[in-house]
Amino acid sequence: MIFVTGGAGFIGSNFVLDWLAESDEGVVNLDALTYAGNLRNLEALAGDKRHVFVQGDIADRMLVDRLLAEHQPRAIVHFAAESHVDRSIHGPAEFIRTNVQGTFALLEATRGYWSALSEPERSRFRFHHVSTDEVYGSLAPGEPAFTETHPYEPNSPYSASKAASDHLVRAWHHTYGLPVLTSNCSNNYGPYHFPEKLIPLMIVNALAGKPLPVYGDGQQVRDWLYVGDHCSGIRAVLEGGRVGETYNIGGWNELANIEIVRTVCTLLDELRPDPDGPHERLITHVADRPGHDRRYAIDARKIERELGWRPRETFASGIRKTVRWYLDHPDWVADVLSGSYREWMQRNYAERRA
Ligand code: NAD
Ligand code: TYD
Secondary structure, eight states, X not given: XXXXXXXXXXXXXXXXXXXXXXXXXXXXXXXXXXXXXXXXGGGGGTTOTTEEEEEOOTTOHHHHHHHHHHHOOSEEEEOOSOOOHHHHHHOTHHHIIIIIIIHHHHHHHHHHHHHTOOTTHHHHOEEEEEEEGGGXXXXXXXXXXXXXXXXXXXXXXXXXXXXXXXXXXXXXXXXXXXXXXXXXXXXXESTTOOTTSHHHHHHHHHHTTOOEEEETTSXXXXXXXXXXHHXXXXXXXXXXXXXXXXXXXXXXXXXXXXXXXXXXXXXXXXXXXXXXXXXXXXXXEEOOOTTOOOBOOBOOHHHHHHHOOOOOOOHHHHXXXXXXXXXXXXXXXXXXXXXXXXXXXXXXXTTOOO
């Protein structure tokens, strides 16, 4: 078995679905079901005995100790986190609690479990920490993309909390010998993406004829990766990555936010034309995010060289699949646009002046 944390969130649920489509090895899935966790993402696994879902907190030591003892996983893949930069600006405390203290508690539980394993289980065991390129800070135009040795320069409460968790994971390897792997990935997009993040927000708002809020000048650059490619990258690292190493995962796909929004609009014009006119008319420039990182870009040569991994989707193929997925899943969309979502939209956007 493998033990996954945060497997009801965006990337975690894609990972669990892909994992069980590719192998018969079971998954224990521990997720607190915060606003970002959604059991509907895992509906396709209903009745599948290979998937054991447990609602709970990674910081609950007794619960994690019990689950590890009971299921004896050969690996942990740690996705659980608070993940939205704008929420971290409004309320950083939860980011420190889950991303830093939660990861610490999980590492300690893992260390206890792993130390008691017999050989060869001990050497076979892996703790895979899923992290972000945002820990490296912001790049100037033309600066080389982030390699694994780029200095850590986090700028938001979110990225600082993820950087702290990366450091804990590194130290647990260096000090206690825990067999860890870390991957730092660029911005993901795809099915089950919660519509507080750029791409799903633009799709959902455009379909509803609502404004498409672009922060500042919209020239901030991100390196976009289709979520299925991130999942295959994690599997490659888990299988063949060298213990204690970090692997950057990215899409070789740098695009400015405004280009992303225009692409979504063009696709919707084709797939779901709006009688009131092209969707681009809904683009609205709003106040910028404080401390907004200008550019992220991943140098993904190490994972390609060592593990033969490359993304399969281009941005054109991945974004088309994604827009289609949202068009084909209106019930999922309606379900997530609940009361707490509306409250967040009000809090984050009401005070941004055009
Ligand atoms: P998400 O916000 O969609 O999902 C996070 C999941 O973690 C949710 O299901 C939530 O219920 C769960 N969770 C939160 N706190 C928990 C706790 N204390 N105990 C147990 N479960 C808890 O996030 P995501 O976009 O799927 O990101 C997953 C991981 O990948 C995160 O660690 C994130 O930092 C990292 N990452 C994300 C991206 C991206 O573009 N989304 C890119 C690189 C790395
Ligand atoms: P986001 O999806 O929140 O990911 P991250 O901040 O982790 O990169 O945002 C992606 C980019 O889109 C980021 O530069 C901020 C910008 N953005 C907007 O312009 N408008 C929005 O409404 C949102 C949510 C993001």
